[in-house]
Amino acid sequence: MQSGDLFRLLIGLVLLGQAANLLVFTAAGLGDGTPPVVQIGERLPGDGSGDPLAQALVLTAIVIGFGVLAFCLALLSLGRVGEDMSNRKGGRE
Amino acid sequence: MTAELLLSMPVVLPLASGLVLLMGRDCPVWQRFGLVVATALHAVAALALTQRVIGDGEVLEMALGGWKAPVGIAFRADILSAMMVLVSSMVALAGAVYATAEIGRTVWRRRYAFFYLLLLAGISGAFLTGDLFNLFVWFETMLMASFALMALGRRRRTRSETIVYIAVNALSSFFFLAGLGLFYGALGSLNLTHIADQLAMTGEPADWTELYGGAVLLLLAFGTKAGAFPLFFWLPDSYPQTGIATSAVFGGLLTKVGVYSLYRVFGGTLGFLSADWGPLFLGVGAATMIVGVLGAASRAHLREILSWHIISQIGYLILGLGIFTAGSIGAGIFYTVHHIVVKANLFFASGLIARAGGSEKLAAIGGLLRTHPILAFLFAIPALSLAGIPPLSGFFAKWLLVREAFRAEEWIWAGSALAVGALTLFSMAKIWSEAFWKDSPRRFFKSRALPLVQVATVFTLGLATVTIGLASEYLFHLSTLAAGQVVGRDPTVNLPTTP
Numbered sequence: 175m176q177s178g179d180l181f182r183l184l185i186g187l188v189l190l191g192q193a194a195n196l197l198v199f200t201a202a203g204l205g206d207g208t209p210p211v212v213q214i215g216e217r218l219p220g221d222g223s224g225d226p227l228a229q230a231l232v233l234t235a236i237v238i239g240f241g242v243l244a245f246c247l248a249l250l251s252l253g254r255v256g257e258d259m260s261n262r263k264g265g266r267e
Numbered sequence: 268m269t270a271e272l273l274l275s276m277p278v279v280l281p282l283a284s285g286l287v288l289l290m291g292r293d294c295p296v297w298q299r300f301g302l303v304v305a306t307a308l309h310a311v312a313a314l315a316l317t318q319r320v321i322g323d324g325e326v327l328e329m330a331l332g333g334w335k336a337p338v339g340i341a342f343r344a345d346i347l348s349a350m351m352v353l354v355s356s357m358v359a360l361a362g363a364v365y366a367t368a369e370i371g372r373t374v375w376r377r378r379y380a381f382f383y384l385l386l387l388a389g390i391s392g393a394f395l396t397g398d399l400f401n402l403f404v405w406f407e408t409m410l411m412a413s414f415a416l417m418a419l420g421r422r423r424r425t426r427s428e429t430i431v432y433i434a435v436n437a438l439s440s441f442f443f444l445a446g447l448g449l450f451y452g453a454l455g456s457l458n459l460t461h462i463a464d465q466l467a468m469t470g471e472p473a474d475w476t477e478l479y480g481g482a483v484l485l486l487l488a489f490g491t492k493a494g495a496f497p498l499f500f501w502l503p504d505s506y507p508q509t510g511i512a513t514s515a516v517f518g519g520l521l522t523k524v525g526v527y528s529l530y531r532v533f534g535g536t537l538g539f540l541s542a543d544w545g546p547l548f549l550g551v552g553a554a555t556m557i558v559g560v561l562g563a564a565s566r567a568h569l570r571e572i573l574s575w576h577i578i579s580q581i582g583y584l585i586l587g588l589g590i591f592t593a594g595s596i597g598a599g600i601f602y603t604v605h606h607i608v609v610k611a612n613l614f615f616a617s618g619l620i621a622r623a624g625g626s627e628k629l630a631a632i633g634g635l636l637r638t639h640p641i642l643a644f645l646f647a648i649p650a651l652s653l654a655g656i657p658p659l660s661g662f663f664a665k666w667l668l669v670r671e672a673f674r675a676e677e678w679i680w681a682g683s684a685l686a687v688g689a690l691t692l693f694s695m696a697k698i699w700s701e702a703f704w705k706d707s708p709r710r711f712f713k714s715r716a717l718p719l720v721q722v723a724t725v726f727t728l729g730l731a732t733v734t735i736g737l738a739s740e741y742l743f744h745l746s747t748l749a750a751g752q753v754v755g756r757d758p759t760v761n762l763p764t765t766p
Contacts, residue, residue, distance in 0.1 A: 180430065187437050194441040198448030201477065227338060228451060231400055235444055238407050242440075245411050246433055249418045 180250065184243065191239040195232050202228030270327040273319055274342045276312035277352050277391040281305060285384030298375040299367040305384055306356065306363040309391070313349075313356040320349040321745065326752065328397070337456030343397030346749035347600060351394040351527055354604050357731070358519045358611045359387045361724045365615055366512035368718035374510075377419050386412035386516065393524045399447045399457040402528060406443065406492070410436050413521060416513045417505065432505040439491035439498075446484030453477035463536045463755055482540055485532060492525030495585055496554040499578045503562060506577075507570035507627070511618030514570060518577050519611030523603055526584045534588055534596050535753040541591050548589030553683045556582025560690040564697075569617040569627045572694055573610070576653065579687060580606050586680055587668055593754060595671035597747035602668055604742065605652070605660040605735055612649040612728035619717050619725060620646065620702050625709075629698065634707035642717065643703045648729040650699065652736070654692035660735035667743060 205224035212219050219226065284305035291297045319325055330339040344352075363383070370379055389408035396402050413436075417429050447457060453474045454462050491498040502522070506514050533541045533548075541548065559579025566572045584606070587599025617627070623639050624632030636643045652659035655666075665688055672681035735742060 183430070183434055187434065187441075190438065190441045191444075194444040194448070197445045198451065201448045201452030203452065228448075231448075231451070231457075234400070234404070238404065242407060242411060242437065245414065246437075249414055249433075250430075 184246065188239075188243060191235075191243075195235050195239070198228060198235065199232050202231075270319075270325075271329050273312075273316045274327050274329045274344055274395055277309060277316060277356070277395060278388050280308050280312055281384040281388040281391065284308065285381045285388070288380040288384065289378060292376050292378060292380075295372050295375045298380045299370075302363045302380040302383060303360070303367065305380075306360040306387065309387060310353075310356040310360050313353045313391075316344060317349045317353045320344050321346055337458055337461055340401050341397035341458050341460075342395050342401075343460065344395055345752040346745060347527075347530070347753055348394045350600070350604060350745065350749060351523075352391050354607050355387070355390050355394070355520050357728075358516060358607060359383075359390075361611065361615065361728055362512045362516045365515070365618070365721050365724045366510075368720050369510060369512055369618065374419050379416070379419055382412045382415040382419065383513075383516075386416065390520055390524055394527060397459050399450065399459065399532075403440070403443050403447060406524075407440060409521065409524065410440065413517065416517075417509050419510075419513075428504040428508050431501050435491060435498075435501040439488045442484045442491070443488035446481045446488060449477045449481030449484065453481060459531065459536045463538075466536075466539065467755075482533075482537060486529075489525050489528045489532070490551070492522065493529060493585070494522045494525070494555075494578050494581050495551055496558050496578075496582070499555065499558070499581075502578060503571060503574040506574040507568065511614060511621075514574075515611040515614035515618075518573065518614050519607045522577055522581055523607055526581060526603060529585065529588060530596065530599065530753060534591070534750075535755060538591075538754055541588065545589050545591050548585055548591075549677065549680050550589075552582045552585035552587075552589050553680055554582070555579065555585060556683065556687045560687045560694070563694045564690060567629045567701075569621060569629065569698065569702075570614065572698060573613050573617060576613075576691065576694065577610060579691065580610070580653075582687070583665070583668060583684060586672070586684060590671055590675045590677055590680070592671060592675055593747065593750050595668065595675065596754060597743065597750035598664070598667035598671050600746040600749050600753075601739075601743050602664040604746070605664040605732070608728055608731050608735065609649045609652045609661060612725060612732065613646075613653065615721065615725045615728065616642070616646045616649060619721055620698075622715055623717060624702060624707075625715075629701035631708060632702050633705040634703075636703040639717070641722070643699075645722070645725045645729055646703075647699070648732055650695040652732045654695050655688045656692075658733075658736045660732050660739065663736060663739035663743070 202225045206222040208220050208223040210219040210223035210226040210229070284301065288298060288301045288305065320327060327344040329342040331342070332339060366379070386409055389405050389412055392405035392408065393402055396405060414433055417432065451457055454465060456462055456465065487498070494502040506517055509517065533544070556579050559575050559577070559582060563572045563575035563579060566575060583602055584599050587595045587602060619642055620632070620635065621627045623635055623642060626632050648659065652661035655661040655664070665684065669681050669684050672684060
C-alpha cells in the first residue's frame, strides 16, 4: 500500500468510526431535547430526555477511537523513520 | 480472598507490572526478568481464580462501583472464563520465558514488555467481562497492544501486511460497536446475563429487526477476530511477520478470544438464535476448516503453514457451536483449550527449527533429525496432537467433536471434519519430512546452539499436551459443565437440535 492510499484509508476508518458512534447514539432513542440531568429533589432525569447511558457509551467509544487513530498514526510514522534510505531514493514517496 | 480481588487481579496485575516495566528499559536483564515475574504473578492470580470457580463451584460476579445491571459494568467468571484465563496465563508465561532468549536489546528498549503485558491484560479482561461494551473496550486494548507488538522489532518500513491487519481489525471494531448499539436499542441493556434473563422472561424483544441487525454485526466482528471464513485473509499474512514469541501468543490466544466471544454471545446469551442459525455456523465452520487446511497444504514456509492451520482449527470450534448441543459446545471448549496449548507450542518449536536450520523456508532446511534429534521429538508431540493422533490431546478433542456431530446426525460435517484431520496430518508430515528427514540442502552449514530455556518451554508445553490427553476425561467433564453454564441450562439435558 502506498502512502496516499494509507491516508485515505485512515480517513475512511475515521468516517466509519463516526458512523458507528452515530448509530449507537440514535439506536438508543433520541429524546425531545430535554437534558438528561437530574433536578434537585428528583431521582431520575426528566421525561423526554435522551438516554444518558448511551451517551456515555458513545463518549467512551469516541475517546477509544481517537486513541486508536493516534496510535496508528504514530506507529505508521515510526515505521517510516526506520525506513531504508536506499528505498526512499528510488521509491515513489 | 474476596470475589472482587480474584476477578480484578488477572487484569490489574499485568497492567500494573507493565507500568513498572516502563521504567528501566535500557536494562534488558531487568526487562526480561520483570516480564517473566509479571506473567508468573498473573498465572498465580489465574490459579487462585480457577481454584475458587472450579474447586468451589462458584460463579464470581462483581459490579464496578456497586451499580447493578443494566447500568453498572459487570465482571463475571464462570468455569469457561476461569479455564480460558488459566490457559492464557500458561501460554503468556511460556512466551515470556521464550522471549528472554529471543528478543534483543533494541526491542526491549521499545517497551516490548509493556505491550506484552497490555495484551495479556486485554485478553484476561475479555474473558472476565460480563458486559458487551466492556468486551469492546478489551478488544480495543488487545488490538492496540497487538499493533505495537507487530510493529516492534521491524527493521524496514511498515509492511503492507501490518496495515491490512490494522485496517481489518479496526473495521471489525466498528462492526462490534454498531452491533452493540443496536442491541442496546433493542434490549436496553448490554449485560450478557441480564439480556439472557430478559429474553427468557419476556420471550422476545421489542424490536426484532434491531436485534437481528445487531446480531449480524456482532457475528461479523467476532468472525473477523476469530479468522472465520470468509474473513480470515488478514491472518496468515500478518502472523509470520512477527517475532516467534509474539506469534505464538497471537496464534494461541488472539483468535481464541474471538471464538470465546462467539461461544459466549451466540452460544449463551443469544442461544435461541443459534438454534436457527446452526446451519450458517456449520457451513462457515466447514468452509473455514477446508480453506485453512488447503491454504496450509500450499505453503512451504514454517509459520505460514502454522498460521493457515490456525484458521482450519477455528473451523472445528465454529462447527462445535453450529451443532449446538450441550455436548458439542463442551467438546468445542475442550478443543479450544487443547488448541491454545498446541498451537502456541508449534510456533515456539518452529522458532527452534528455524534457528537450528537457519531459515523458515522448508526448501532451505533439512537433516535436522540427525543433528537435533531432541528437537524432532519435541516438534512431533504438538504436531501429532494437532493432527489428532492418540493418545495426545488433539485426538480426544477431534473425537469428542466428531462424536457429537454423529450424534446430531450431521453426517456431512462430521465427514469433512475427519477429512480435514487427514489433511492436517499431511501438512505436519510435510514439515517433518522437509525439516527433519531430507538431507540439508546446504553442505557446510553450521547450525547455532538452541537456547536451553526455549527448549525447556517447548518441552513443558509438550508435557501439558500429553497431560491434557491423559486427563481428557476430567477436562471434558469440566468443559461440559462450562458449556452448561454458558448455555444456561442443565448440562445433562440436550438442547433442541437445529430444525
